Amino acid sequence: MNFERPNIRAMEGYSYGEQPSDAEVVKLNTNELPFPPSPKVAEVLQNFAVASLRRYPPALANDFRDAAANLHNLDRDNIIATRGGDELLRLLFTTFTDPGDVVAMTDPTYSLYPVLAKIQDVTVTQFPMDDDYRPLENFAQQANQAGAKMTFLVNPHAPSGSLLTADQIAQFADQLDSLLLVDEAYVDFVSPEHEYNCLELVNERDDIIFLRTMSKGYGLAGLRFGYGIAHTNIIAPMLTKTRDSYNLDAIGQAVATAALLDQEYAQSCWQKVREQRQRLCAALRHRQFKVAPSEANFLLATVPESGPDANTYYLKLKRRNVLVRFFNVGGLDNKLRISIGSAAENDTLLACLDEIRAGHTD
Numbered sequence: 001m002n003f004e005r006p007n008i009r010a011m012e013g014y015s016y017g018e019q020p021s022d023a024e025v026v027k028l029n030t031n032e033l034p035f036p037p038s039p040k041v042a043e044v045l046q047n048f049a050v051a052s053l054r055r056y057p058p059a060l061a062n063d064f065r066d067a068a069a070n071l072h073n074l075d076r077d078n079i080i081a082t083r084g085g086d087e088l089l090r091l092l093f094t095t096f097t098d099p100g101d102v103v104a105m106t107d108p109t110y111s112l113y114p115v116l117a118k119i120q121d122v123t124v125t126q127f128p129m130d131d132d133y134r135p136l137e138n139f140a141q142q143a144n145q146a147g148a149k150m151t152f153l154v155n156p157h158a159p160s161g162s163l164l165t166a167d168q169i170a171q172f173a174d175q176l177d178s179l180l181l182v183d184e185a186y187v188d189f190v191s192p193e194h195e196y197n198c199l200e201l202v203n204e205r206d207d208i209i210f211l212r213t214m215s216k217g218y219g220l221a222g223l224r225f226g227y228g229i230a231h232t233n234i235i236a237p238m239l240t241k242t243r244d245s246y247n248l249d250a251i252g253q254a255v256a257t258a259a260l261l262d263q264e265y266a267q268s269c270w271q272k273v274r275e276q277r278q279r280l281c282a283a284l285r286h287r288q289f290k291v292a293p294s295e296a297n298f299l300l301a302t303v304p305e306s307g308p309d310a311n312t313y314y315l316k317l318k319r320r321n322v323l324v325r326f327f328n329v330g331g332l333d334n335k336l337r338i339s340i341g342s343a344a345e346n347d348t349l350l351a352c353l354d355e356i357r358a359g360h361t362d
């Protein structure tokens with residue numbers, strides 16, 4: 001017997017980056033922060049009133065929402081807290097699309113979007129990007145012509161790290177007929193000199209929503225905490241209708257709030273990542289890898305044409321206990337996506353790359 005809905009039967013699940021339990025592995029494959037979360041997180045956990053777990057958690061995570069609203073100069077009503085950014089994406093589908101609807105996105109993009117679309121039985125249309133991983137100028141017109149109900153942009157883009165300016169985001173929002181999700185999972189790593197900030201748009205328009213996550217910039221991928229930022233017309237239906245009534249546990253709320261409030265620690269981590277990004281980018285280019293300019297905490301590196309192919313690099317790095325991401329799909333199959341590690345992890349990566357380039361056989 002198969003009781004699955006036909007679209008569920010036909011689909012494949014999300015393909016995860018490997019999550020080894022071995023602490024020895026230099027893990028540069030899923031864009032986690034190479035540093036522990038804020039020391040305030042340990043404090044919260046040590047002092048957590050275990051007896052309070054008897055009770056249901058605050059339903060709306062208002063302490064977290066207030067902290068986020070304060071950080072972004074917005075109101076609590078502009079914020080929804082979710083179980084990772086991924087829950088926000090799922091809520092967007094269940095709240096704003098019907099089965100049979102069309103959604104638009106770039107190619108490549110975050111590979112979870114098409115999976116969530118299939119669960120909702122929504123059709124995905126993808127539009128090519130230019131050589132610098134920017135949407136084509138007619139991206140919005142194409143999405144409109146396809147009848148998109150929702151459009152997805154990742155900024156900085158994954159898996160390349162390219163950055164659209166706030167003006168370009170506003171322009172796409174102007175041109176699009178649909179709701180626009182701007183996935184800012186990696187925004188914390190954007191260099192301050194870009195002065196990138198789109199959030200004021202939520203005061204002006206109710207057809208745009210921003211995704212944020214504690215997984216990348218705050219070193220809390222294991223916690224599962226993210227949030228959405230939008231006009232209350234977009235936030236309210238998810239907050240009051242489609243969200244699980246207690247979607248976030250009490251421990252997670254306390255931890256995420258403490259981490260978000262410790263901006264000084266977070267910013268120092270982001271700065272270290274930026275410094276390592278610059279260094280790793282230069283080191284890879286020195287080794288004839290072509291590296292797309294990145295404002296995220298990863299680099300998309302095309303392997304040199306002379307020498308091993310990307311899959312071989314991936315496998316040989318893995319044998320040396322260094323994990324990077326290899327996407328076996330057209331357009332990306334000559335590239336590696338490498339998360340920015342600590343200085344020591346990046347040293348190890350570069351030493352292993354040199355061994356592999358020098359033609360060691362294993």
Ligand SMILES: *Cc1c(COP(=O)(O)O)cnc(C)c1O
Nearest residue numbers: 084085086110158185213215226
């Ligand atoms: C990591 C990531 C997210 C959110 O991840 P969570 O761990 O669920 O918060 C969203 N979009 C992109 C592009 C990501 O890389």
